[in-house]
Amino acid sequence: GENVEQHPSTLSVQEGDSAVIKCTYSDSASNYFPWYKQELGKRPQLIIDIRSNVGEKKDQRIAVTLNKTAKHFSLHITETQPEDSAVYFCAAEDSSYKLIFGSGTRLLVRP
Amino acid sequence: GAVVSQHPSRVICKSGTSVKIECRSLDFQATTMFWYRQFPKQSLMLMATSNEGSKATYEQGVEKDKFLINHASLTLSTLTVTSAHPEDSSFYICSAPGQGRGNTIYFGEGSWLTVV
Numbered sequence: 503g504e505n506v507e508q509h510p511s512t513l514s515v516q517e518g519d520s521a522v523i524k525c526t527y528s529d530s531a532s533n534y535f536p537w538y539k540q541e542l543g544k545r546p547q548l549i550i551d552i553r554s555n556v557g558e559k560k561d562q563r564i565a566v567t568l569n570k571t572a573k574h575f576s577l578h579i580t581e582t583q584p585e586d587s588a589v590y591f592c593a594a595e596d597s598s599y600k601l602i603f604g605s606g607t608r609l610l611v612r613p
Numbered sequence: 614g615a616v617v618s619q620h621p622s623r624v625i626c627k628s629g630t631s632v633k634i635e636c637r638s639l640d641f642q643a644t645t646m647f648w649y650r651q652f653p654k655q656s657l658m659l660m661a662t663s664n665e666g667s668k669a670t671y672e673q674g675v676e677k678d679k680f681l682i683n684h685a686s687l688t689l690s691t692l693t694v695t696s697a698h699p700e701d702s703s704f705y706i707c708s709a710p711g712q713g714r715g716n717t718i719y720f721g722e723g724s725w726l727t728v729v
Binding site for chain 2 (some may be wrong): 536543544545546548586591595597599600601602603604606
């Protein structure tokens with residue numbers, strides 16, 4: 503089955519700097535890759551997603567890139583703000599329609 | 614937009630008892646739903662796939678006799694934790710895909726289970 507690895511586990515950046523979180527996946531049949539932001543005890547919130555027929559997608563300060571050949575995808579947050587501090591999860595939808603999550607990244611944006 | 618509702622949001626039960634968690638798709642039909650468990654500071658781990666009208670498919674290492682899943686209608690899946698133990702205390706959350714593969718996944722609000 504699908505296996506998703508996520509790095510780093512924690513990331514601390516200065517307000518205004520960029521943050522990059524990287525994920526790799528194993529199932530070449532996966533073709534949907536969402537990114538979620540989660541607050542403690544709450545449901546994950548979709549912040550951006552990308553499908554395998556696209557290499558990059560951007561939404562204001564957030565962008566995601568996908569390299570299908572290398573089976574990795576990344577989340578880029580520019581001009582970080584303190585309210586961006588949260589736990590972020592990548593995920594891949596495998597060939598069985600299941601979402602498999604990465605281990606999560608705790609992002610801290612220092613004012 | 615599509616909504617998935619989960620109930621209860623918090624539940625405390627005694628060791629040895631069973632507790633049921635419901636997951637409902639409010640304005641769309643969900644032939645498939647997924648159940649996840651999340652321990653503090655960890656990721657969401659897929660427990661099982663709930664299939665309307667047929668048996669659930671469990672992930673490796675998940676005890677099907679302990680975590681009973683029933684998907685009796687196109688809008689309701691239930692997870693029953695049987696003979697609960699303190700180590701079952703966790704955040705349980707369900708999800709349902711909008712229309713199929715690659716479409717938006719809708720999550721329930723999640724349920725905090727504490728077994729005392």
